[in-house]
Amino acid sequence: MSLLSLRGVGKRFATRHKDGGTLALSDLNFQIQEGEFVSLLGPSGCGKSTALRLIAGLIAPDSGEILWSGARPELAFVFQEATLMPWADALTNARLPLDLKKVPRASADSQAEAALARLGLKAFASAYPRELSGGMKMRVSIARALAAKPKLLLMDEPFAALDEITRAALNDDLLALAREDGITVIFVTHSVMESAYLSSRVLVMSPRPGRITADIPLSQGPHDRLSPDFAQAQAKVAAALMAAA
Amino acid sequence: MKRATDIALPLLLGIALLGLWEWIVAVRQIPPYVLPAPSAILHAFIDNFASLMASLLATLKVTVEAFLAALIAGVATAILFSQSRLAERTLYPYAVILQVTPVVAIAPLILIWVGFDRINAALVLIAALVAFFPILSNTTLGLKSADFNLMELMRLYGASRWQILWRLQLPTAMPYLLGACRIAGGLALIGAVVAEFVAGSGTATGLAWRIIEAGNRLEIATMFAALGLLALLGVAIFAALSALEYWLLRRWHESALSRPL
Numbered sequence: 437m438s439l440l441s442l443r444g445v446g447k448r449f450a451t452r453h454k455d456g457g458t459l460a461l462s463d464l465n466f467q468i469q470e471g472e473f474v475s476l477l478g479p480s481g482c483g484k485s486t487a488l489r490l491i492a493g494l495i496a497p498d499s500g501e502i503l504w505s506g507a508r509p510e511l512a513f514v515f516q517e518a519t520l521m522p523w524a525d526a527l528t529n530a531r532l533p534l535d536l537k538k539v540p541r542a543s544a545d546s547q548a549e550a551a552l553a554r555l556g557l558k559a560f561a562s563a564y565p566r567e568l569s570g571g572m573k574m575r576v577s578i579a580r581a582l583a584a585k586p587k588l589l590l591m592d593e594p595f596a597a598l599d600e601i602t603r604a605a606l607n608d609d610l611l612a613l614a615r616e617d618g619i620t621v622i623f624v625t626h627s628v629m630e631s632a633y634l635s636s637r638v639l640v641m642s643p644r645p646g647r648i649t650a651d652i653p654l655s656q657g658p659h660d661r662l663s664p665d666f667a668q669a670q671a672k673v674a675a676a677l678m679a680a681a
Numbered sequence: 682m683k684r685a686t687d688i689a690l691p692l693l694l695g696i697a698l699l700g701l702w703e704w705i706v707a708v709r710q711i712p713p714y715v716l717p718a719p720s721a722i723l724h725a726f727i728d729n730f731a732s733l734m735a736s737l738l739a740t741l742k743v744t745v746e747a748f749l750a751a752l753i754a755g756v757a758t759a760i761l762f763s764q765s766r767l768a769e770r771t772l773y774p775y776a777v778i779l780q781v782t783p784v785v786a787i788a789p790l791i792l793i794w795v796g797f798d799r800i801n802a803a804l805v806l807i808a809a810l811v812a813f814f815p816i817l818s819n820t821t822l823g824l825k826s827a828d829f830n831l832m833e834l835m836r837l838y839g840a841s842r843w844q845i846l847w848r849l850q851l852p853t854a855m856p857y858l859l860g861a862c863r864i865a866g867g868l869a870l871i872g873a874v875v876a877e878f879v880a881g882s883g884t885a886t887g888l889a890w891r892i893i894e895a896g897n898r899l900e901i902a903t904m905f906a907a908l909g910l911l912a913l914l915g916v917a918i919f920a921a922l923s924a925l926e927y928w929l930l931r932r933w934h935e936s937a938l939s940r941p942l
Contacts, residue, residue, distance in 0.1 A: 494833050511837060513834055515830050519830045521848075523933045533838040565933070566935075
């Protein structure tokens with residue numbers, strides 16, 4: 437069942453020059469099915485983050501429309517940086533969406549604690565962000581997203597700043613968590629490997645103006661990272677990305 | 682080890698300078714109405730202890746009240762600015778005018794308006810005017826410095842304006858506000874002294890007034906004693922606000938972390 441569809445979505449950003457601004461997205465069309473894990477893959481500046489922010493409702497499209505089947509579902513967003521409140525411990529950070537919805541403290545605490553535990557941070561609930569490593573901060577950020585009990589999780593290059601080993605571990609954890617909760621994920625990345633590993637579908641985007649140039653269905657991971665099948669999937673995605681540029 | 686020398690070195694210098702001072706006054710036979718020896722100042726302090734303490738308390742009271750008034754007014758105005766660009770654009774120039782006009786020049790007017798029968802309120806108002814601006818400008822800057830991604834995230838989760846103010850903007854502004862408090866604490870004391878000077882005879886009872894009065898009577902030793910107390914008060918206010926800053930920021934802010942340089 438289709439969760440949302442973008443129809444002819446365009447977005448222009450104002451610049452200082454009087455040339456009408458930069459066309460970030462033009463005639464963007466795609467559908468997301470419930471339960472999919474879709475990667476938006478493309479080079480920097482192709483408008484993939486803009487597409488994600490449009491879906492989140494943080495910005496409005498200049499043309500076209502974003503259609504939800506039914507009401508807009510509960511959303512969560514994860515940025516490239518962990519974007520935690522430095523003055524609050526991990527538990528308070530994870531509890532943020534619940535606090536904003538005025539969930540009673542005891543219930544919010546136990547939900548946030550459970551979310552932290554799922555990310556392997558049970559022992560770090562009272563740690564402050566500065567006491568955590570980059571990977572652990574990102575785990576808190578994901579715990580915060582899961583605490584909101586989203587139906588759709590939007591992720592904007594969440595692991596781009598992490599080292600390879602941390603990244604691989606977080607990829608596996610994310611896949612397991614999304615599957616457990618039946619969350620639909622839209623995942624922005626510029627890593628071929630990451631998109632091939634995580635996705636049930638990869639949408640390849642080309643820049644200026646951003647549009648979809650390939651729609652590649654894949655078998656979703658976790659994969660054996662050294663297997664020929666996975667190498668083949670990566671090659672397929674890489675070829676589409678090169679063709680788009 | 683480092684901590685011990687941090688205290689010992691300035692202390693040794695102070696003792697050496699006081700010794701030199703005492704010695705020069707004795708050897709050159711400088712008259713006490715020009716420069717009293719430290720021992721004479723200590724005598725004056727002990728002789729006038731009760732009244733000097735009463736004056737200290739009076740000045741401290743004006744300073745603390747003025748500081749609190751400036752804190753509340755400064756933070757409230759900064760919050761207003763953060764919620765309404767229109768209010769900021771309209772009012773900010775006047776805040777600047779208030780800041781650049783020397784308070785000594787406004788003080789006589791305020792004394793007349795508020796009235797000598799309500800001298801305490803007038804003193805507090807004058808001192809608060811001096812302390813107000815750094816709190817306003819720093820808090821305004823702090824409220825604007827909130828992490829934009831966090832703000833968008835909160836909006837995505839349906840946060841109201843007040844939730845964003847309370848949970849994001851005010852905590853972000855806290856280090857800025859506390860830095861401003863250290864400056865404003867000292868300024869409130871300066872403002873209190875200026876106000877006492879301007880208020881003059883028969884009204885003020887604080888340390889600044891004691892300095893003028895002692896000067897008129899050529900009791901230079903008492904003047905020095907009052908001056909020393911004012912300096913101590915300034916240091917105490919600064920230390921207290923620094924301690925508050927450290928205590929509030931110690932868990933999370935870069936400025937409060939101890940790292941080897």
